Amino acid sequence: MRCSIITIGTELLIGQVIDTNSAYLGKVLNSLGVQVASRFTIDDNREDILSALKRSLEDSDIVVTTGGLGPTKDDITKNVLAEFLEVSQYFDENQYELIQKFFTKLGRTTTEAHKNQCFFPEGTEFIENKMGTAQGMLMRHKGKRIISMPGVPYEMKYIMEHGVLPMLAKEQEYYIHHRTIRTAGVGETHIAEKIAEIENSLTNGFSLAYLPSLGSVRIRVSAKSKDRINLDSSLDRIQNDITDILGDMVYGYADDVLEIVIGKMLLERGLRLGLAESCTGGKIASKVVSISGSSEYFEGGLVVYSNELKNQLLGVKSETLAEFGAVSEEVVKEMVSGTIERLNVDIALAVSGIAGPGGGTIDKPVGTIWICVGSKNRQSTYKLQLLKDRKKNIEYTSLFALNFLRLFLLREE
Amino acid sequence: MRCSIITIGTELLIGQVIDTNSAYLGKVLNSLGVQVASRFTIDDNREDILSALKRSLEDSDIVVTTGGLGPTKDDITKNVLAEFLEVSQYFDENQYELIQKFFTKLGRTTTEAHKNQCFFPEGTEFIENKMGTAQGMLMRHKGKRIISMPGVPYEMKYIMEHGVLPMLAKEQEYYIHHRTIRTAGVGETHIAEKIAEIENSLTNGFSLAYLPSLGSVRIRVSAKSKDRINLDSSLDRIQNDITDILGDMVYGYADDVLEIVIGKMLLERGLRLGLAESCTGGKIASKVVSISGSSEYFEGGLVVYSNELKNQLLGVKSETLAEFGAVSEEVVKEMVSGTIERLNVDIALAVSGIAGPGGGTIDKPVGTIWICVGSKNRQSTYKLQLLKDRKKNIEYTSLFALNFLRLFLLREE
Structure with a gap:
């Protein structure tokens, strides 16, 4: 069974809204064994919808559309569907009653626009939507099916999970x-x-x-x-x-990220972590803290952006800073020792580098980054040489440093 | 000028990765006055790529594709493009040299796969990609143009911003x-x-x-x-x-973000900033540091995740912690005073809260966050009450705190 997805809406096309509906639809259909053949995003205008329906039905058994079913002027999907299927539209009394009930429940009244919402292409089968007023619609066309749903994500998901997916699951062979x-x-x-x-x-x-x-x-x-x-x-x-x-x-x-994996390792071994960041400026700490329960193994971190703080808060020697510079193997090693001592932790990770775009020299161009990880007994260092983009350098260094910490922990008894 | 976007990759189709590339492309093309006619997402297989190219070129002057240009087996876009254009492929010595240089810079060596990456459809014009090894490609076909780029977002963006957009901007009527x-x-x-x-x-x-x-x-x-x-x-x-x-x-x-605006304010007034973060865990610091030149006004920050560190590094009194708890107005005020004193800065921002999902109590439910900003003479505090999602709470608090700092600076002579 092959399926195409059509998402309708100018806001998607011009990138004002990121199309998460298609990602969701792709994921749930695929995991059911339905082959997702293509995804289309189009403007809400007649020609584009007609052409997308035609093209999608050429190589798919099922076409799923979202969007354009609301009560306002720019919601034209139903009209175009009727035109495409060459059927007329009828007023559905039951649907109108449902909408009236829905609004009474919310303490509101319906308007003329809601009445207009109750015209449907002849032959429409409804798929219940308890989250809003636009029902899911199933239409049959030359042995194939078109399923049309509103674009509001939680309404669309309700229709998929309660109607469409159970229906398709029964038909799956693969x-x-x-x-x-x-x-x-x-x-x-x-x-x-x-x-x-x-x-x-x-x-x-x-x-x-x-x-x-x-x-x-x-x-x-x-x-x-x-x-x-x-x-x-x-x-x-x-x-x-x-x-x-x-x-x-x-x-x-699956969904593992480095900070989760490291968290588990530290927790299992009963080790507490401290951080000393210069050029990554708290990025590594914020990744570690993004994991719920990180207080069990994370003591804290220092963002020692200036040389004074490296010296004052971590005890990095002024002579070391003067002789080798802040971005050096010697300094990151002292940052690790200082963190272990002053934060009273078992494992420390330190980073110092030139994230760019300014601050580079001939000896130490932008992208030169020193990393050190250590315990009381052992230290391990690494020099990265990256390119010029500041944000990429900070993000890459943070990920690299976390992985370097993981490898260190793997070798730590 | 009408344009279609084709994003290629099974991971997009089955929703493993959300397709942010098409949103970006839609946005930048639209703002240039190019009409985005449709967006296609397809599997990386020959038939689907051929069919999408054919369909897109029917109603567009330009087709932009992303994905499938890497060095591995599943990267077939170039082969299919050559087939579609009915041209053969040639080995490009210049491109191979560029790739070799790129890898040498990173201290790595190229493999046979990288050599394979240097075959291109005859007639390809290159659009420079300084962020990776797969160049942007421009191919002409019956008066129309196909632009093919790698799917890695920052590489694609580089090619758009430095090559494609300037080229198209010159051609716009409206x-x-x-x-x-x-x-x-x-x-x-x-x-x-x-x-x-x-x-x-x-x-x-x-x-x-x-x-x-x-x-x-x-x-x-x-x-x-x-x-x-x-x-x-x-x-x-x-x-x-x-x-x-x-x-x-x-x-x-335009593209201003709070950390840029605050950076300018601090720089103009010659003030230096220090941070003390508990629940945001370095997120605020990493935002401040993401701005190039932040060392001019940012001294550093402390991620004082444990009570011990709040006391030891910032001098928050043990009695204050015991009486009011770590998440309290009294503690964030002492965090600010401690930061000003110990980091020797003019302005300090401190945050302490319960990001969740664990750690809440009846008095202080998850989402309770205290923020304080202050100088030597003046302090201002705020209590946020947020919901249960940890990542959202951390992100929202970071943004709110930066805005709170901005408002404080506006009122500071």
Whole structure:
């Protein structure tokens, strides 16, 4: 079963509103085993809706539309649907009663515009919407189906979850499942080479994709089958095989992020973390704190932006700052020792660098970043050389530093 | 000039990644006066890409695609483009050199896959991408143009802003210009009521939209005209009229963010800022530091997550913590005094609260947040009562606190 999604609305097209409806629809339809063939976003005008319906029905069994079902002037989806299906519209007394009841409940009265909302293309089957006044609509056309829903996300979701998905689930022959393996610190190409053998040995119905983002590559393995149990066990096996090969490049699965993984590691070992940030300016701390329950293992952090604070709050020696500069291996090492001592923590992470675009020198160009992680007994340092974009440098450094901390913890008994 | 957008990638189609690229593309193309005709999201497979290209070129002068230009197996956009254009592919030595240089700079080496990345359809014109290895590509086809870019958002944006948009801007007949007025601390309805008269008096070709986001409402005034100079002066006048009515609710224009505005105020007055964050965990500091040159006015910050650190690093009295609790007006006031003293700054901002979802009590439910801003002579406090979502609470509090600091600075001589 192939499905196309059409989202209707100028606000989507010109990027005033980000189209989360299509992402939701793609996700729920896909996990039901419905193949999402394409997604269309169009203006709410007659020609574009007609053309999108025509095109979508060419290669899909089901077309799902959202938007343009409200009571105002620019809501024309129903008229265009009737034109497309070559049927007339009728006034639905039942729907009008439902709307009147809905408004009475809210202590409001209906207007003429709501009456206009009760004209429907002949042959419309309704899919209940308890969240608003525009019902979901199902129309049949040459053995295919068009499902039309309002664009308000929680109304659309109600109709999907209570009407459309249960209906489609009954008809499904295939399941499509995924596994996502999350890696950090290595590029897409490098990973692809390492797991080439697995990728090449995937049988029919299985596929593999790389989703790179700043500092991280997710590997997604997908499979389609009638046999749900076999599907899951095969995917689990592939996930394990990939993890075996990639080893500690893999930091997690599904929705894991580095700060969650690190939080679990610290909690399990009963270690408390402290941070000393210069160029990342609190970004690493804010990631750690974004996880609920982080107070169990996070003591706090210092954003020591000036040299004075590095010296005064962390005890970084003035001579070290003078001799090697704030962005140096020596300084991040003293920042770690200072954090462990002054914040009384087990593990400390320190970062000092030139995020840019200003502040670079010939010896230390913009993008030079020193990172140190350490415990009382051991320290580990790393020098990053990044490019010129300040925000990217700060974000990348934060992710890299968290991964560096993860690798340190892996090696810490 | 009509344009269609095609975003390529299974991850978009199945909703694993929300398609922010098309929203961005819609926005920037629209503001240039290019009519965005439709948006397509498709799987990275040959048939779907071919069909989307064909359909999009039917009713558009320009087709913009993102995705599928990377070095791995699932990146097939270029092959399909060559097939669609009925041209062969050639190995581009220059591009290969560029990639090698790019990797050398990062201290890494290229692989065979990167070599494969250097095959291009004959006739490709390149649009520079300084953020990654996949260049933007421009191909001409029967008087129309196809622009193909990588799907990584910051790479795509670089290519648009430095190559595509300047090129298209030169060709525009109509100008569509916008002014964005940024407000904080008041709701959309309230603002709409205040400026209703201005909105009602807008003449043909002018329009006004409200774009609410967490803690902020942007007012966008748009106008379309062939007369560029008149357009700009009219828009400036409307912007001034709105600012006059809204007063200090307005914190900036266009791309201003609170941290930029505050940075300028501090710099002008020669004041240095220090931060003391508990529940926001470095989020405010990271916003301040995200602005280049912030070292001129930002001394540093403390993420005092534990009570011990509040006492030890900031001198918040143990008795105050015991009597009023960490989330109290008394504690944030002492945090401000402590920050001014220990960090030797002129202005300090302190936040302590319960971000949730855990940690709430009957007296202090989740979402209770105390904020204090102060100088040596004056302190100002505020209590927020938010809801249960941790990430939203942290983000909203950070924005609110920065706006609170802005209002404090406005009143500081």
